[in-house]
Amino acid sequence: MRIFLFELNEGLVIALRAIASNKVRSLLTMLGIFIGVAVVITMSTAIKGIDNSFQSGISSLGTDVLYVDKWAWFTNEEWWKMRNRKNITMEEYYKFKELVRLPVAVAPVTNTIQTVKYNERRVENVFVNGSTADYIKTTNFTFAQGRFYSEIESNAARQVAVIGSEVAKKLFPNVNPIDRTIKIGGVNYKVVGVLAEQGSFILGPWNPDNQVYVPIETIFKNFFNRSFKTITINVRANGPAMLDETKFEVEGVMRKVRGLAYNQENDFSINQQEGLEQTYKSIVGVIQIAGLFITGLSLFVGAIGIMNIMFVSVKERTKEIGLRKAIGAKKRTILTQFLLESSVICMVGGIAGLIAAIIMSLLINQFIPTSIQIDSVLIGISVSLITGLVSGFAPAYTAAKMDAVEALRYE
Amino acid sequence: MNIITIKNITKVYKVGTEEVHALRGVSLSIDKNEYVAIMGPSGSGKSTLMNMLGCLDTPTSGLYLFKGISVSEMTDNQLANIRNKEIGFVFQTFNLLARYDAIHNVELPLIYAGVPKDERRERAKRALIDVGLGDRMNHKPNELSGGQRQRVAIARALVTNPSIILADEPTGNLDSKTGEEIMNLFQEIHNKGNTIILVTHEEYIAEHAARIIRLRDGHIEKDEIIKPQKTSQQVIS
Structure with a gap:
């Protein structure tokens, strides 16, 4: 062990000296690993960021919530079949609510896209959600300020609104929004609550931060009548464990509401977050594999570069190797020396690449909330070390098994 | 005491399908504190013999005892050890490492012997002073003259206190005065009690030795003592 450490130490000194005496070549070689590691880690950080955003976005939807809808979110059904389904009406919602037993909350939801204004400030194309007071129980929303509208407000169709954090930021950059009057599609509403930041860019207009929540009856009063379009019924199960059982009940009750015979297909869909997640995962999976493959390729090219340089370096130093062997260097010693040389080159390049990746991830962080993961740091370092060892092995082995007599004669 | 005993050594190289017999049965023994020159024209096998004596190569057949131990049965690592501790090489082309200054070049064999840094530095310094380069320790080879480079190489050969110094045409690249x-x-160095084996094809260089072995076509043609060998007594006085 002591001898091994001694050789390692001396080998390192020799390797550093060899690297230093060929600065330009060593730097160019490092560049290959530098780019490889920087790209691989930046890529994995970006993917992690997208993932984070999606997870935080989707968690605001709740894992135990079912959405009874005319449309299926993800399906192989023909579009026109769903198109011909009956709209879900408020009457059906009341009957449904009457009959179900398992859910902890049931809320009808409709929406409209409107311009929201406060004095001179305006936000275009805002999703305005209309529902009942129970809606808040079907979400995981948290509040920055104020509260959700109450059952009384909702039943009485009061002109009250809860606004998402993005909307609040745009309309009220400097003032407290609570109790201010905003115009939604030209109608006055009083702000009673502001949501805390929930989600993420990735859901786009579906991001709860970009939305406004008002009592459903005010939408029917101000924007369109209740039979204008289908509503969605949000149903929250009593915890994820109850989800399947609840789904079963919801399907049965909805069929009963619709008066479907046993041999008729469902003319509605029950959606859940799971489907969204699966679709998302399959997309991200493809991005991940393609990304890692491409970036991995650049690392591979870098590794070949190292191997190439090391072969040149060994060839060039044939005479030196011969001399070292003549004065007592063992095979193992020569092997260690050259492996150390390629590892040091790779490590330096890899650590520089890591630093570049950290800077890149800070830049990405401006757009997607993300951070460098400790595991990608470890992967970066170990990948560059392994690259150094693997790509250095063949040249180092060539050097180690060189015949001393012939090596000394080499010109 | 015999340091080197070889009996009926042969060495056959394969060049393509041709077999080249570089040595065809050579026997000799070399005592401690001898000063031997090995001579012969090119192709006589003197380089092969030197590589053999230096444990850089092993014979095809025959017996080679180094201090009574058979070299032919040694592993690569054991051979490396022998070269490191028992043999000091001096080459025609010096073979110094250009990146290293004189003292680091001299330290090199001690690194492979596992000598700690401070002791290494101290011994390398002493060896350089011994060859008259006390004031050139931190010069790189390209800042030294040919003669000085060869002195560094000799210091490198001496620094491990080897049993034999093996010099292959040490003056081949030097002008006659420096040579x-x-x-x-x-x-x-010989007077201090070291054993030296000198390989050369120059008669006037060989005449410095006390014994000349002449090789021709892989055989020993002549093995003669030209000066009386010093005894240990004389060395001490």
Whole structure:
């Protein structure tokens, strides 16, 4: 062990000296690993960021919530079949609510896209959600300020609104929004609550931060009548464990509401977050594999570069190797020396690449909330070390098994 | 005491399908504190013999005892050890590492011997002073003259206190005046009790030795003592 450490130490000194005496070549070689590691880690950080955003976005939807809808979110059904389904009406919602037993909350939801204004400030194309007071129980929303509208407000169709954090930021950059009057599609509403930041860019207009929540009856009063379009019924199960059982009940009750015979297909869909997640995962999976493959390729090219340089370096130093062997260097010693040389080159390049990746991830962080993961740091370092060892092995082995007599004669 | 005993050594190289017999049965023995020159024209097998004596190569057949131990049965690592501790090489082309200054070049064999840094530095310094380069320790080879480079190489050979110094045409790349100085240095080293084996094809260089072995076509043609060998008594006085 002591001898091994001694050789390692001396080998390192020799390797550093060899690297230093060929600065330009060593730097160019490092560049290959530098780019490889920087790209691989930046890529994995970006993917992690997208993932984070999606997870935080989707968690605001709740894992135990079912959405009874005319449309299926993800399906192989023909579009026109769903198109011909009956709209879900408020009457059906009341009957449904009457009959179900398992859910902890049931809320009808409709929406409209409107311009929201406060004095001179305006936000275009805002999703305005209309529902009942129970809606808040079907979400995981948290509040920055104020509260959700109450059952009384909702039943009485009061002109009250809860606004998402993005909307609040745009309309009220400097003032407290609570109790201010905003115009939604030209109608006055009083702000009673502001949501805390929930989600993420990735859901786009579906991001709860970009939305406004008002009592459903005010939408029917101000924007369109209740039979204008289908509503969605949000149903929250009593915890994820109850989800399947609840789904079963919801399907049965909805069929009963619709008066479907046993041999008729469902003319509605029950959606859940799971489907969204699966679709998302399959997309991200493809991005991940393609990304890692491409970036991995650049690392591979870098590794070949190292191997190439090391072969040149060994060839060039044939005479030196011969001399070292003549004065007592063992095979193992020569092997260690050259492996150390390629590892040091790779490590330096890899650590520089890591630093570049950290800077890149800070830049990405401006757009997607993300951070460098400790595991990608470890992967970066170990990948560059392994690259150094693997790509250095063949040249180092060539050097180690060189015949001393012939090596000394080499010109 | 015999340091080197070889009996009926042969060495056959394969060049393509041709077999080249570089040595065809050579026997000799070399005592401690001998000063031997091995001579012969090119192709006589003297380089092969030197590589054999230096444990850089092993014979095809025959017996080689180094201090009574059979070399032919040694592993690569054992051979490396013998080269490191028992043999000091001096080459025609010096073979110094250009990146290293004189003292680091001299330290090199001690690194492979596992000598700690401070002791290494100290011994390398002493060896350089011994060859008259006390004031050139931190010069790189390209800042030294040919004679000085060969002195560094000799210091490198001496620094491990080897049993034999093996010099292969040590003056081949030097002008005759510098060559003469180097030969005087070898004489001094010999006088201190070292065993020297000198490979050369120059008659006047070989004459510095006390014994000349002439090779031709892989055989020993002549093995003669030209000066009386010093005894241990004389060395001490």
